Amino acid sequence: MSTTIATRDKAPRRRGDVIFAGIARGAGIAILVALAGVALFLTLEGFPALGASGAALDGAANFLDYVWPLVFGTLLAAILALLIATPLAIGVALVIAFYTPRRISGVVGYMIDLLAAVPSVVYGLWGIAFLGPQLKPLYQWLEEYLGFLPFFAGPASSTGRTILTASIVLAIMVLPIITAISREIFTQTPQLHMEAAMALGATRWEMIKLSVFPYARSGMVSATMLGLGRALGETMAVAMVLSASGVVTFNLISSTNPSTIAANIALNFPEATGLKVNALIASGLVLFVITFAVNFAARAIVARTERERS
């Protein structure tokens, strides 16, 4: 026994191990290089815009004034999308995990996953051509009866292409991510904890509250955060659906809406020249930092709860 341990350092390394370790290490490093390259590009190319003003920034006095409405729009659309998607996704995940027979739940889960495979252009088209017009009467109703709330102050958009419509489209797009992760965690709840609740005479919902949610809490948070990351960065659907005018407003149903960073880049980049390109890239850097921070926060929350559990 002791001899094998003593000689292990000098033992010849197997070729397969060396090759595999090299490939794995290379892949890992490539990710870091790509990420650093993107950050470097955004910083270098975006830097000139920080000192710019006027025409390159669509008339804004400085870069902060230029990017703030975009940041606001990005966050507003993403958060609205999450407010809609999270309860729905967790409900769907619960149904799949606990309420339907296994055969049906497999099919439903598959359908939800298919939602993730629909290209965002298609969602955009659907949002413009179908969802927007369908929501128009709802917006008129909201303006008439809930118009005293700043969110529904109106005047209601005549096309339905509002930030609320964009958020609903976004919600459907992030639904599969949140559902898939939540379902995965729900089904991993230890049988022992579920039986503890059942044996006390818990109904299924009480069992979920007593055993499943406490176990799955951190996973649900990280699922939501991943969904938030997707909603923040989504470009095409928002660019197509939203009729944006770059304002800062909580009015969700009018025809003047804040734009988002990603949609703004997509819409303006083709015609941009000179300093304007730098300004768009700098706004991209801001989006990069926001999504990075969101993902980082999600990781931190998950890591903390996992440490508490162990």
Added chain:
Amino acid sequence: MAKSIDISDLDIYYGDFLAVEGVSMSVRARSVTAFIGPSGCGKSTLLRSLNRMHEVTPGARVDGKVVIDGQELYDPMIDPVEVRRQIGMVFQRPNPFPTMSIYENVLAGSRLNSRKLKKSEADDIVERSLKHANLWSEVKDRLGKPGMGLSGGQQQRLCIARAIAVEPQVLLMDEPCSALDPISTSAIEDLIHELKTDYTIVIVTHNMQQAARVSEDTAFFNLAGAGKPGRLIEFNPTKKIFSNPDEPATEAYISGRFG
């Protein structure tokens, strides 16, 4: 509070698979009845059918009757949730709710039964149940701490306290000591002795000395072969089973010649 259990011609299926066949027996009130037998003989399955916990497994169903104090358990009008509120269960591995304090763990069942508990009532239930489970003196100064912070044996006694907090008619125990060290095991066995004055207890155990120590009656289960259903071989007072059993198979099992 304690009730007797009459089982007649009970068959238990998982889907098409017959797991337990033709069990008939009477479990006496305010006594301890032990189920013994080799692994896979259906003793745990039978135990779980006594509070309809086996229904958690998809496709599980029973034929036959289980009557507790005149009430047919498998009557279509009976809600399994109600059954489980009246028949407590303790599992093989301690399973306190991991995010709850000791205090909240004991109250979990009471909170399900009645939404509104006054602070004083809640305190009473916690103290009474923990005292009953011989855990009070060890945890009374840290009731707010998580239940998972206790030792394995303490956790198991916490689970017993949780089960008896709702004053069930019957207490089912599925190998409650198999994950515990000998000292904790002995604490649980002492507790079982005390609890049987108030509760009807059914315990599944792999440890025959334990069955001999804690139970009044013992049921021996066996299966005829792999894939065959488990059957009740012999049900007699524990003293008789361990000294002069009726069946040769029982004798062979308890003397260690097989199983």
